[in-house]
Amino acid sequence: MASLGELTSGIAHEIQNPLNFVNNFSKISLELLDELKEEITADHKTDSVQIADDLVQNLSRISHHGQRADSIVKGMLQLSHGTTSNGKKQLINLNELTTEYLQIANKDILSKNKNVSVKLAVTFDPAIEQVKVVPQPAY
Known part of the structure; x- marks a missing residue:
């Protein structure tokens, strides 16, 4: 439970x-x-x-x-x-995907460790091209 x-x-x-x-x-x-x-x-x-x-x-x-x-x-x-996705590759923005996974990981760390302070500082290349991947749920 x-x-x-x-x-x-x-x-x-x-x-x-x-x-x-x-x-x-x-x-x-x-x-x-x-x-x-x-x-x-x-x-x-x-x-x-x-x-x-x-x-x-x-x-x-x-x-x-x-x-x-x-x-x-x-x-x-x-x-x-x-x-999951039906196995087909789709165009994905890596910056958005990475941001989503970082946010989920950060929330997971904070939910399990109340005394920990984490600050994410990332810099992405705004010109990065989309890539074809088989998407998976990010949770």
């Missing part, structure tokens, strides 16, 4: 992270929309364009983190059915 509790806690935590991003960026975007209406009414074109740019960026983040949550759930379903 303890193992099941740990597993459930880890899964809930993994899903909660992208959902927090989705909720936070949605809330901020709603506030920006109110601000945008005010700027449009006041005919402040430059400010309106900047707010619209911020909204585009927020919506992109919402989409990214929503897709992360979707990927986590799909991976869990595949694992529960005893399958």
Whole structure:
């Protein structure tokens, strides 16, 4: 039962992270929309364009983190059915994959060692090309 509790806690935590991003960026975007209406009414074109740019960026983040949550759930379903990806190679962004695995490892360390402080400091090559791999769930 303890193992099941740990597993459930880890899964809930993994899903909660992208959902927090989705909720936070949605809330901020709603506030920006109110601000945008005010700027449009006041005919402040430059400010309106900047707010619209911020909204585009927020919506992109919402989409990214929503897709992360979707990927986590799909991976869990595949694992529960005893399958993984169907064995086919897919293009994967290594920076994102590495970040996901580092975050999971960090959370695992922190959950097991309450007195440990870990700070991840990574630098990735933003120009790295995607590679074809057979994806596996990251949990």
